Amino acid sequence: MNDPIQVFRTEASELFEQIESGLLDLLHDLSDRDQIDAVFRGLHTLKGSGAMFGFEGLASFTHHCETAFDQVRKGEVPATEALVSAILNAQDHMKALIESPGPHHDAQSERLLLTLNAALGGSSSASADGQIAIEGKAPSTKTGSTTWRLKIRLPKNAMANGTNPLGLLNELRGVGECEITADRTSFPDFLNLSPLDLHLAWDVTLTTERSRSEIEDVFMFVIDDMQLEIQELPMRSVPAGAVGDGSAPRPPQSVETVAAGKLTDTKSGSKAGDNVKVPAERLDELMDRVGELVIAQSRLSQLAASIGNGQLRDVSEDVDRLSGELRDTMMVLRMVPVGSLFSRFRRLVHDLSRETGKTIELQTDGESTEVDKTVIERLADPLVHLVRNAIDHGLEGPEERLRNGKSSTGIVSLSATQAGGEVVISIKDDGRGINRERVRAKGEAAGLVQPGAVMSDQELLQLIFKPGFSTAEKITNLSGRGVGMDVVRRTIDELRGTIDIRSEFGVGSEVNLRIPLTLAIIDGLLVRVGDSRYVIPLSAVEECLELSLEEDIRSRGRSFISLRDSLVPFLRLRDLFATGTEPELHQKCVIVSTGNERVGLVVDQIIGDHQTVIKSMSKLHSTADMFSGATILGDGGVALIMDVNQLVLRGQSKEALMRAAV
Incomplete structure (x- = not known):
């Protein structure tokens, strides 16, 4: 983060999000003055920052977009959907100018500027300096040159707050010919000089064809906290480019104080920013250290319990409490509102609406729900596939919707809710729904389903997540190759999540993703199977039952347990893991669930709760699909973390085979 170019790219990314959000909001009300401003x-800041960091191509290109919105801001041209779309496309080009600056972008820049001028309603012609002149529009600058006198005084804490006075003065030089004189009347003596304070003011004589408002725009972001006086001078009283030549200027024709904000002193009134930017890598490193602390604390607790020393036990309890609080604080630091993910899809829906010719409205809910930042990053691609699939396969065209008695506008909804240790993200549409007959026919044709096989509705709908599966009749830019939904399934499985589908033909579909809140430290249930110990994620555990040796023997051959008038299949982990040990006299059955599906896991002993620091498994263990990771126990031993999703699938397969045999 010490690289200034990387700092600029990070800030530019935030600016792009603000600009895009404002443009998409503007589409709902093209007269919204706040969004126009x-x-x-945003464009003005991006242009200035780009020029400051040496991205001249970005600054030059962004200047045209800024000028276009300046005309809208001043009422010279109206805001239109075509203009918003042109700026959105131009924004994508700005990102390319940041990632790989160079002359190879010139042709695309020219094409986009021609589109921009067409959206403004004028024809365009390029001048010698590369500027695009818009014909048929009221000029944004005044005809003829005017000389202005400016008195500029920034607040003392301006530099401490990140304002660069030289940058403002250089931007004034870009407005016109100017003479700048420093005012040192407020400069303190050496003993009272603070290197953090700004003590200079400036007198500027500016000759330009630009208007007063365009001069004010230079100080747009600091104008509320500074003193700025602008005087228009007669041309004959002050020759262009000359100040202080001995001739007394005539009284000014007009004087305007743009802002006279109260100047604050850093020693008495300044306040540090409430937020501090920290690189994500440092948070990850800190999370690793917290994980190691949790492991060390577990070892300390086990040691204190074995020695039986009261003082050592007291220290262990204090360390346990402090490490728990530190862990909880660290988890909060990693949490990011899911709204940061949802906001990306506004642009996607806008572009797909134009591409497909469908009228689409995106609705979001639960944006404040927080999820681990790693989960947010991993969910981006699956949600893109699900939203594109809902728009292409789910939503009908406007004419078909009207024939079916629906509104011509299709609705895609994104929502997030927290349920215990999980977050449920729903993608819902009010389209045609899933045609189950077509899904089954495609599944049988692909060899995924045996003809005549009995399947539950959920099993049938889950076929759409199989590799290569697609019900599209033809391949389009959006879908048809059968790879997108497979990516969704694979990513959600890697996140230890589950997918539920509900669909009503002719009404719409809903896909629910159940994802753990965090991937770093989880609460687990430590169990023993044979001579080895394992961890079951506590968020998946429903209840624990005792399975006596007699019940175990009686249930052999069927592997079902009666639980409140329902049969739940169970897996004997001792057999599944091939421990080679004899069953305990009093075994335990841990009931786990994923969504609406449940399965029992028969273990020899339930040891208790365990703060589980998840360690990834190596590629050598990639075939061990029943485990999602490992953790280090307090005694230095290793316990594998069970993948509940895979175990439930095994239980379902076993149940299906037994029912088929009956």
């Missing part, structure tokens, strides 16, 4: 400010 917000987009203009």
Whole structure:
């Protein structure tokens, strides 16, 4: 983060999000003055920052977009959908200018500027300096040159707050010919000089064809906290480019104080920012250290219990409490509102609406729900596939929707809710729903389903996540190759999550993703099977039952347990893991669930709760699909973490085979 170019790219990414959000909000109300101003400010900042960090191509290109929105801001041209789309496309090009600056972008820049000018309603012509002149529009600058006198005084804490006075003065030089004189009347003596304070003011004589408002725009982001006076001078009283030549200027024709904000002193009134930017890598490193602390604390607790020393036990309990609080604080630091993920899809829906010709409205709910930042990053691609699939396969065209008695506008909803240690993200549409007959026919044709096989509704719908499966009749830019939904399933499995589908033909579909809140440290249930210990994620555990040796013998051959008038299949982990040990006299059955599916896991002993620091398994263990990771126990031993999803699938397969045999 010490690289200034990387800092600029990070800040530019945030600016792009603000600009895009403002543009998409503007589509709902093209006369929204606040959004117009917000987009203009974002473009203005991006242009200035790009020029400051040496991205001249970005600054030059962004200048045209800024000028276009400046005309909208001043009422010279109206905001239109075509203009918003042109700026959105231009924003994508700005990102490319940041990632790989160079002259190879010139042709695309020219094409986008032609589209921008067409959206403004004028024809375009390029001048010698590369500027695009818009014909048929009211000029944004005043005709003829005017000389202005500016008195500029920034607050003392301006530099401490990140304002660069030289950058503002250089931007003034770009407005016109100017003479700048420093005002040192407020400069303190050496003993009272603070290197953090700004003591200079400036007198500037500026000759330009630009208007007063365009001069004010230079100080747009600091104008509320500074003193700025602008005087228009007669041309004959002050020759262009000359100040202080001995001739007394005539009284000014007009004087305007743009802002006279109260200047604050850093020693008395300044306040540090409430937020501090920290690189994500440092958070990950800190999370690793917290994980190691949790492991060390577990060892300390076990040692204190074995020695029986009261003082050592007291220290162990204090360390346990402090490490738990540190862990909880660290988990909160890693949490990110899911709204940061949802906001990305506004642009996607806008572009797909134009591409497909469908009228689509995106609705979001639960944006404040927080999820681990790693989960947010991993969910981006699956959600893109699900949203594209809902729009292409789910939503009908406007004419078909009207024939079916629906509104011509299709609705895609994204929502997030927290349920215990999981977050449930739902993708819902009000389209045509899933045609189960077509899904089954495609499944049988692909060899995924045996003809005539009995399947539950959920099993049938889950076929759409199989590799290569697609019900599309033809391949389009959006779908048809049968790879997108497979990516969704694989990613959700890697996140130890589950997928539930509900669909009603002609009404719509809903896909629910159940994802753990965090992937770093989880609460687990430590169990023993044979001579080895394992961890079951506590969020998946429903209850624990005792399975006596007699019940175990009686249930052999059927492997079902009666649980409140329902039969639940169970797996004997001792047999599944081939421990080679004899069953305990009083075994335990841990009931785990994923969504609506449940299965029992028969273990020899339930040891108790365990703070589980998840360690990834190596590629050598990639075939061990029943385990999602490993953890280090307090005694230095290793316990494998069970993958509940895979175990439930094994239980379902076993149940299906037994029912087929009956």
